[in-house]
Amino acid sequence: MEKKLKGKARGEELLYDFLAENMGLTKRQISRAKFCTDGICVNGRQARVTTMLKAGDSVEIKLEDAVTQSGHLVPYAGKPDILYEDEDLLVVNKPEGLVVHPSHGHYSDSLANMLVQYFLEKSEQVKIRCVGRLDRETSGIVLFAKNRAAAGRLARQREQGQLRKEYLALVHGVPDQSRGSINTGITKVPGSLMKMMASETGKHAVTHYTVQETFGGFSALQITLETGRTHQIRVHMASTGHPLLGDKIYGAECGGMERAALHAYKVKLMQPFSGEKICIKAEIPEDMKRKMNQSVAK
Known part of the structure; x- marks a missing residue:
């Protein structure tokens, strides 16, 4: 574009x-x-x-130029849940189970493929540039830039703390403190393709959490990140003894969830060229809402 x-x-x-x-x-x-x-x-x-x-x-x-587009991506029919769009930005509410970019076993049915189809139907030539991605199991806000300059400015906003995402996580148990920070490095588990672990010698990673509500055996946490390491929230919470409900990789029990209970529900940023402050929210998904409501009912 x-x-x-x-x-x-x-x-x-x-x-x-x-x-x-x-x-x-x-x-x-x-x-x-x-x-x-x-x-x-x-x-x-x-x-x-x-x-x-x-x-x-x-x-x-x-x-x-006007002719830029993601020519290497195959269009995939689907209806993305668009939360916000302007000439530079696109914000999508990603459902759990959908990968952001093509990967092993998902070469043509990713969110990026879906957006190629979306722009084709709008007769717009846009190259897909994701600014921060989510795990397949994680639901919520994914931010895309519609041009190279916007992507660069949003990346700088993220580095400077002006672009911030907030997450809702359901974790086993109740943390000792109502709010806290986890400052432990993260590195790959030797011999594993995707599993990560907390390590003092790993890449710098900082996670901040606040307990929003406690239920029978689990808690709802509001989480923000200073860094963006692979599986950061899942690894950090598991390292404290409070893994995410449903996290089959880092958790001990599913807790009634079929996937890791994590949702990116809010993003705050500035429009990369006008400087306008933007705040976007994504509704809590039904599976997490249902889990919390069932516990309140008991």
Whole structure:
């Protein structure tokens, strides 16, 4: 999908400096645009970055061509649950059991394949760029950028803590503290293709939790992450003796759940170009809601 940014000079200034400082573009983005036809224009005419701007000059830079798309992905018929969409972002509520990207055994029936079909039906050419993914068993919010520049800005927001997801987890037992943090590294279990484990020598990982409600034998926790390691929440909670209900990899008992009881229910971010604050929520799925309601009824 084509993406252009426009701006207006307020005084004399080198075009390169205006693009970098006033429009917030990276050296790589500016360099890429230089070699595109009409990639960088001043008052409607292609210009060099060494051009000296005058007050009132109109500047336009092309960040992505109109013909970009995820040509390597096969369209898959399905109806994604779209929570939010604008020219740069797409936020989807992923059901449990659906993989985000093609993987072993799921080469053409992933959420990404489904979105290829979605954009084809809208006659839009969009390359799928996921900003943070979820495990197959985890339900909830998945964020996609519709152009390269938006993906880069959202990645920076995540690094700087401006883009934050909140999760709901149902765990065995009740943690000793009503709120706490788990700061333990995570690494692969030797000889396993997918299982991870907590290790002081593993990659840095930090998980924060708050107990929202306690039930008979389990608790509902609100969780946020400082890092995004594979299976981070599942590994960290299991390491404290409070594994997720239904987690067959890291838990001891299913607790009446058919999958790991984890849902990404809220995301807070800023629109990558306008700076508008956005908060999106995904309704708690029926299996987790049913588990909590059954325990309250008892």
